[in-house]
Amino acid sequence: MARVPGRRPLWLTVPLYAVLLGVVVLDERAAVFWGRVGGSLGTPVALAAGGIALLAVLLLLFDLRRHVRLGADPGDGDRAG
Known part of the structure; x- marks a missing residue:
């Protein structure tokens, strides 16, 4: 079975996506927490956490x-197995 050049195997891709989704969830929770804290520290940290979560979603x-x-x-359907 030949692998398409430049493509990761599925057994590696699925766990990477799961980890990235975990990062998004944790960053969003951090953004909500620090947004509620507010002040001179909470607001920039909340914005940074939201930006990281947005970048992670875009990467995904x-x-x-x-x-x-x-x-x-398209050539896979033409082969006789």
């Missing part, structure tokens, strides 16, 4: 899009 979406586009091989 772009990588998922790339992973799906690389996985589409």
